[in-house]
Amino acid sequence: MGVLDTVLLVEVFVTLFVIMDPVGTVPIFLSLTSGRSAATARRAAWQAVAVSFFVITCFAFFGQQILSYLHISLPALQAAGGLLLLLVALELLTGKEDSMVASTGGNVALVPLGTPLLAGPGAIVATMLFVEQVDDSATFLAVGLGVIGVHACLWAAMRFSLPILRLIRESGVLLVTRIAGLLLSAIAVQLVADAVRAFIAGEG
Template sequence: MFDVALFAEATITLLVIMDPPGTIPVFLSLTGRKSKQTRLGAARQAVLVSFLVISLFAVGGEVILRYLGIGIPALQGAGGLLLLLIALDLLTGRGSTEPEIAEDVNVALVPLGTPLLAGPGAIAATIVFVRQADGHLASYLALGAAIVAVHLFLWLCLRYSGAVIRFIKDSGITLLAKIAGLLLAAIAVQLVADSVRGFMAG
């Protein structure tokens, strides 16, 4: 048996939260001037990091948060502050002066792998779906398949985003960096606001 309803719900929810097309401007702003091989490696690493983080919280998210005494609002606040730092680097151009290796690591781990893809929203949604599964094997299989499907789509979006570079050139990449920085700043502020509301409600 396979829980088709849970698979569809989890896939759609995670796609909306993780927003694969929306990650393309951030990805290109950080890797657009690098070689194709470097971009492909960064895309693969970012998706792999996201997959591992989401899978980890699917398996033991509630136990981890309970053990550490961390609530979802705290997770949202930390993710928001981390994204805000990256957004400021993109907006001011300070990230372009860092060594190339550091940039590669940042692209794969921060902000793409986490917290932009595997962020507080995706983690919280995954934990909720695990609760919905309620110990049923068919539901767990459906949730696992949904997580794999979403990350496959994420990889495809990042894998073929390099085609955009041929049209936008260097000036377009610079513009994308500013737009991506603004979008990331807005997402960061929203995460912090959600965190504050969560603490007040709790």
């Protein structure tokens, strides 16, 4: 084995890219940061990525121990994340995102952007499974670089979406917000449905 397992690196990057979906994050990021200064939105972008990376890393190293200690199954974690995202989606769909921002202390970068949107149950579980394949420095480096690469893409997608926000104006932001709410609700329902299927199958 060389200094880097490129096959595992590509597998980690592609899997997490599909799950965390940097492109799909853009409308949600725009709707949550609309009406804020460019500097605040830029800060929210890197804060959300930093929170996501911290959560993913913590679960990569200690996830199995944390879940075992708290007697939490992976489907339960997935269902909880789905329900939390569904609440956020409903706020966006009904135009009450201001109350959501107030309830999170004004920092949407932490919740819901950083977690559970970016560092959601899907990404956490996938990372934990990849970590189980780590048996030497080459595989460890591959998983680490894969996670870092996806987070770099997430930051770039949100950071360079800001000119779009200035271009589409207030009416465009309203449209993007509703679309984001619809997409987020679909993601949330899918997470809960997958969790219910896992419970029925006896994995919970």
